[in-house]
Amino acid sequence: MKKYDFIIAGGGMAGLSLAYHLSQSPLRDRSILILDKEDKKQNDRTWCFWEEGEGPFESILFRKWQTVEFHGTGFAGPLDLGNYQYKMLRGIDFYDHVRSHLAQFPNIEFRQATINRVKETPQGGFVIANDEPYMATYVFDSTFPLDLKDPDRHNLLQHFKGWVITTQKPCFDTGRPRMMDFRTDQRGDCRFVYVLPFNETTALVEYTIFNERLLPEADYEQALKQYIANFLDTGSYQISETEYGVIPMSDVPTKERPSKHIVRIGTAGGHTKPSTGYTFQRTQRAMQAIVRSLVTRGKPRRRPSWLRKRFKLYDSILLNVLEQNRYPADDMFTRLYEDNPPTKIFKFLDEDTSLGEEFRIINSMPKKPFTIALLHVLWRRAF
Ligand SMILES: Cc1cc2nc3c(=O)[nH]c(=O)nc-3n(C[C@H](O)[C@H](O)[C@H](O)COP(=O)(O)OP(=O)(O)OC[C@H]3O[C@@H](n4cnc5c(N)ncnc54)[C@H](O)[C@@H]3O)c2cc1C
Missing domain, CATH: 1.10.260 (434 Repressor (Amino-terminal Domain))
Known part of the structure; x- marks a missing residue:
């Protein structure tokens, strides 16, 4: 059996980011296998994040803004982001860009397969996918499911449904997304709406909740309809895309390094900020730190200070x-x-x-x- 330097189990956001940062480092010629059950040809999510200056994915950003709008209770206004910009990156643009960049490297292989098992062995990390065995010095795993049931910790969920709508009337301010708009019934939870404009007549409108239980689909849709009717002068509108997601907001301890040859990355590695659900930028930082450690020490060690x-x-x-x-x-x-x-x-x-x-x-x-x-x-x- 061929032994790879690195197997990346799960070629989603974290897995592709790690491969991308490796390809920019002195380790660019290492043998890498990226396994994913999907072909990543769908626009299955949109990432928003803030950043100072330009980042590695600047050329594929869908939109970026210098000002955002906030609507709270008794205070509303545009917020100038100073040195930061609020950036929006579509999943499909990220997958296409990174996968075609990595395709230039003959030492990086992609395989579409379902991973059945990731296991530590004395010789390295061992993976079974579609019943085939694979081995590597290190396995970076973003497929490990989190168990968020620890009763002594907090196990909230950030769940949201969004519609990309195209409106009859131009009603979106393209220079100003609404980052948090609390003008929606709170029902004892934390509930708000995002409006991310693509142009004057098209935007992603997303209804978001922080609590412990998901809603029936009709409830998200009802809230979206109500918000659009109350706070957007759309005229008629059409829905062209929908987005639904659940992000853990939990302080259950995750194991980034469960064993010698296995490293968990992305949400599985605890790279989601528990109090906000934001994951994209934290994962970039974590992947860059792992690559730095591999380059300087030959090990993927990342030990945050006490x-x-x-x-x-x-x-x-x-x-x-x-x-x-x-x-x-x-x-x-x-x-x-x-x-x-x-x-x-x-x-x-x-x-x-x-x-x-x-x-x-x-x-x-x-x-x-x-x-x-x-x-x-x-x-x-x-x-
Ligand atoms: C709809 C949505 C919107 C989000 N928006 C934001 C945002 O705006 N900003 C932000 O910071 N974060 C956001 N997040 C949170 C987070 O950034 C994403 O979930 C991000 O994709 C997490 O990266 P990951 O690599 O951990 O997981 P994923 O990107 O989901 O990657 C895991 C990969 O593993 C593959 N996989 C899983 N199991 C197997 C298996 N058994 N065999 C083979 N392959 C497998 C999957 O196909 C997938 O490609 C969002 C999440 C969702 C769901």
Whole structure:
């Protein structure tokens, strides 16, 4: 059996990103096998993320914006993103671009196959796909299913349904997406709408909820219809695409490195930010760090410093406030965006802030519910 240097189990966002970053590194000539059960020819998702300056996928961005709109309770407005831009990348553009780039490398193989098993062995990582065995020095696995049932942790879901609509009247401001619009019935949860304009008559309108249970399909659709009727002067409109997704918002510990020759990546590796669901940029950073470590040390080691673990605590506190309904979510996000510049919020969510900057953001939150949430989180962890 041929032994590869790297097997990438799952050629979705994380797997293709890792292969892309490897192809940009001194390891570009290593033998790599990318296994996925799908051909990745569908536009199955759209990624939004913020970034300072230009990133590796700048040329294939679908849209990018310097200003976003926020609609909260008693505060609304355009938010200038300063050094950041809010970027939108369509899944299909990413898959096509990265796969055709990787196709130039004779040492990188793609195989469409269903992975049945990923297993540690003394000789390396072992994968069975379509009943065929494969072996590699390291297996990078984005297919491992997360078990988000730990009762001592927070297990929320971010679930959303979106429609790409084309309207009779020009009603979208192409320079200004609505990032969070809370003008939708909260029903005791955190519910908001995104509007991402493609042009004056076409946009992705997405209804998003943070809670613990999915809704029947008709409820998302009802909320979308109501929002469009109340807040967009569309005239008639047609739906050309739909998007549905569920992203874990959980602080259940994930194992990025379950064993010597296996590394989990993407959502499976814990690269989803628990308090926001944003995954794309965190995965890029994690994949770049893995490649750097492979280049410099020959091992895919990524050990965040002890001090950085404070961000996990902040995530858990926010999840606890949401899970336990300690404060209305629409009011909480309104305070966040009213009292802090978006540049500081993005930096905080990117986990790049100093303790002083974090104190100012945390201080803008309601004291009592956040203190109770902190105590509850510490209690849960201690016992
Ligand atoms: C609809 C949607 C919209 C999202 N929008 C955003 C966003 O705007 N911003 C953001 O930061 N994050 C977003 N996310 C979250 C996150 O970025 C994506 O889920 C991202 O695709 C996760 O990357 P991944 O590589 O972990 O998983 P995936 O991209 O899902 O890749 C896993 C791959 O493994 C393959 N696979 C799984 N099981 C097997 C098997 N047994 N055998 C073979 N292949 C297998 C799958 O076919 C898939 O290609 C979104 C998620 C969804 C679902």
